[in-house]
Amino acid sequence: xxxxxxxxxxxxxxxxxxxxxxxxxxxxxxxxxxxxxxxxxxxxxxxxxxxxxxxxxxxxxxxxxxxxxxxxxxxxxxxxxxxxxxxxxxxxxxxxxxxxxxxxxxxxxxxxxxxxxxxxxxxxxxxxxxxxxxxxxxxxxxxxxxxxxxxxxxxxxxxxxxxxxxxxxxxxxxxxxxxxxxxxxxxxxxxxxxxxxxxxxxxxxxxxx
Numbered sequence: 001x002x003x004x005x006x007x008x009x010x011x012x013x014x015x016x017x018x019x020x021x022x023x024x025x026x027x028x029x030x031x032x033x034x035x036x037x038x039x040x041x042x043x044x045x046x047x048x049x050x051x052x053x054x055x056x057x058x059x060x061x062x063x064x065x066x067x068x069x070x071x072x073x074x075x076x077x078x079x080x081x082x083x084x085x086x087x088x089x090x091x092x093x094x095x096x097x098x099x100x101x102x103x104x105x106x107x108x109x110x111x112x113x114x115x116x117x118x119x120x121x122x123x124x125x126x127x128x129x130x131x132x133x134x135x136x137x138x139x140x141x142x143x144x145x146x147x148x149x150x151x152x153x154x155x156x157x158x159x160x161x162x163x164x165x166x167x168x169x170x171x172x173x174x175x176x177x178x179x180x181x182x183x184x185x186x187x188x189x190x191x192x193x194x195x196x197x198x199x200x201x202x203x204x205x206x207x208x209x
Contacts, residue, residue: 035102041150042103051142052091054115055135059084061117062128075204076125125197129182140171
């Protein structure tokens with residue numbers, strides 16, 4: 001029995017180095033006819049990912065500002081923190097798309113670059129909502145540029161369809177929602193000044209005052 005035991009140990013020891021070397025697989029070469037995304041579209045998609053990340057960081061700054069004790073607007077804070085999560089998810093979707101198209105085989109480390117938020121404080125909730133609307137409009141226009149270029153110059157219809165269906169509809173609905181919120185808040189502040197913003201903040205949390 002002991003002879004069998006040591007024989008098994010010897011076999012495991014003999015196989016261990018071979019098994020370990022399998023962890024280091026040399027890169028292989030495969031056919032690349034399926035890689036059909038033009039470099040221009042790829043570069044624009046990388047830029048769009050960075051735009052989404054930058055928007056997420058800006059929204060984080062907005063949520064943090066409205067969370068501090070001297071401002072204390074939890075409804076606005078939640079709105080902007082949720083928006084930050086959404087923008088980060090957009091960036092992830094774009095990365096997944098590039099992976100599907102086989103375009104993330106290298107230079108991935110510089111895919112996400114940090115850009116400091118342009119603003120870190122706001123005069124009021126209304127000014128923050130208008131800033132958010134401008135931010136969303138900039139992101140939307142950037143997406144439209146990718147669509148315009150990759151459709152008219154490179155006929156990348158799959159990319160165009162993906163961006164149009166997965167992103168533009170959500171962007172336009174989001175912009176309309178922000179515009180409506182800004183309009184409502186301005187009317188409330190016109191009638192009730194600071195109290196109007198306080199009530200609006202509670203409405204953002206789903207509370208009835």
